Amino acid sequence: MLKTVAFVLKDGTKKNEKIVGDIKETLEYIKENGIEAGSCFISEEDDSFVLPGDKKEMLVICDSGRLAERLFDQGYYVIGLWHELNTGEHFRNLKYIFSNLTDIDFDSFVKTYQRYAGEPWEVIRTDRLIIRETTLEDIDEFYKIYADPDMTRYMEGLFDDPADEKRYQKDYIEKVYGLMGFGVWTLVRRSDGRIIGRAGYSVRNGFEDVELGFLIGKEFQRQGYAYEACSEILKFGQEILLFDNVQTLVKKENEVSLHLCEKLGFTPVEETEVEENIYGHSYDGTKVALSQCKYGTYIKMVKHFL
Numbered sequence: 372m373l374k375t376v377a378f379v380l381k382d383g384t385k386k387n388e389k390i391v392g393d394i395k396e397t398l399e400y401i402k403e404n405g406i407e408a409g410s411c412f413i414s415e416e417d418d419s420f421v422l423p424g425d426k427k428e429m430l431v432i433c434d435s436g437r438l439a440e441r442l443f444d445q446g447y448y449v450i451g452l453w454h455e456l457n458t459g460e461h462f463r464n465l466k467y468i469f470s471n472l473t474d475i476d477f478d479s480f481v482k483t484y485q486r487y488a489g490e491p492w493e494v495i496r497t498d499r500l501i502i503r504e505t506t507l508e509d510i511d512e513f514y515k516i517y518a519d520p521d522m523t524r525y526m527e528g529l530f531d532d533p534a535d536e537k538r539y540q541k542d543y544i545e546k547v548y549g550l551m552g553f554g555v556w557t558l559v560r561r562s563d564g565r566i567i568g569r570a571g572y573s574v575r576n577g578f579e580d581v582e583l584g585f586l587i588g589k590e591f592q593r594q595g596y597a598y599e600a601c602s603e604i605l606k607f608g609q610e611i612l613l614f615d616n617v618q619t620l621v622k623k624e625n626e627v628s629l630h631l632c633e634k635l636g637f638t639p640v641e642e643t644e645v646e647e648n649i650y651g652h653s654y655d656g657t658k659v660a661l662s663q664c665k666y667g668t669y670i671k672m673v674k675h676f677l
Contacts, residue, residue, distance in 0.1 A: 373484040374428040376401050378410035379420075379442065381435045383456070385412045390454050393472045404477045413438070422447070430484045432469065436461045448487035466549075486549060494556055495603045501559040502570070502600060504548050507537050509557050512566040516588040525622040526586065527647055535654040542656065553612055555584060558600055560591075567591040570600045572608065572617070576646075580618040580673065581608070601635055609676040616676065620645055620669040629670060637672035645669045 378394055385391055394410055401408040413420050415437045422429065426447045433439040434452040439462050443449045451462035453470040462468055467483050469475055482492055491504035510533060517528050530536045547554045555571035570585035583604065587597045608614040619637055621628045629639075644666045649658055 372428060372490075373430060373481055373488075374407060375424050376406055376408045376430050376432065376480055377422055377424075378408075378452075379422070379431055379433045379435075379438055380410060380412050380452075381438070381457075382412050382414050384434055384454075387454075387456055390456065393454075397472050397475070401477065401480065406480075427488065430480060430487075434460065436463065439463075439465060448484060450483060489544075491557075492548070495607055496561075497599050497603050499561055500567075500596065500600055501561055502556050502604065503559060504544070505540060505555070505557045505569070506544075507540055509566055510536050510540060513569070516566070516568065516586075519589045521589055522586065525625040525628065526584075530650070530654050531652050538656075539650070539654040553581075553608075556604075558587070558596065567596060568600075570597070570604055572604070572612075575620070578618060578671075580616045581614055583608075583617050583619045583674075597631055598634065601631075605635060605674065614676060616673055618671060618673050620671055623668055623670050629672075632672050635674065637674045640671045640673050643669055643671050 376398075378398070380394070398408045398410060415435050418441075420438075422431070422442070426445070429447065431439075431442055431447045431449045432452050433442060433449055434454060434457050436451070439449050439451055443464050449465055451460070451465045451468035452472065453460065453468060454472070466486065469479075484490075485492055491506050493501060493503045495502040510529075513529060513536070514533060516522060522528070530539065543554065551574075553572045555569055555573055557566055558568045558570055559565070560567050566588075568585065568587040568591065570583075572581050573584060575582050583601065585597050585601055605617065608617055618640075619632050620643070621632060623629075623642065633639075645668075646664050647667050648665045
């Protein structure tokens, strides 16, 4: 959990009143949000420098590539900082670089720390649900949900071996959440913390629009959870992700989901053949050979935001 934000800055930076003023303003802003924050100015030649506190509960913002690399190698979560004195600074190995410091909201500090620390982002809260990124710990609960044969009647199931599913999810967290900023998320009931299903966005090969998908465990169905989750996810897609259109693909026999999608504002467009067994029964990071592909007939539905 993030407890401290530390600015580690080159000694020469303290000579610039504007940059120092921006840092002071940002430190106060962070403190107002309940997180400890501080700064220090040190020489890039100081190899003995050590930050106090638990490095796994700290986010470090650094304007020196050399200092940043040293701190990163020591296990700190480090963000590079560009400002008017160091626009040519090179930050090796860092996932994130900030600029225009006073324009950065507090949530960006938290989410950057969570990405480094492997903590899931909370995406949306509804009246009854928390919609958050999936973790490897969720997988065991997914297998309980998918164990009911009705769950895979109209959609693909999980990999046969949970270890394959966890390998897939680990890659998904790093390559989809980390790069695209959206994906298929976990639905958690706020009242008791139970995982009740999954919903979110994906990009399907061969289709232009981002796709909405959803699944609710059988014991949680017919209680309005799918509509509640998908309504807010669509709103998030329009207002935050700035999608113009969203599609959904529903098996033509799945009348319940077709009705729900119409209620959500989707319009049927066409029938289409969709590849279903992208990775086969096990996961090693590669897709099945074209000759082994299986297809199903789906109704493509589209919701236009503009």
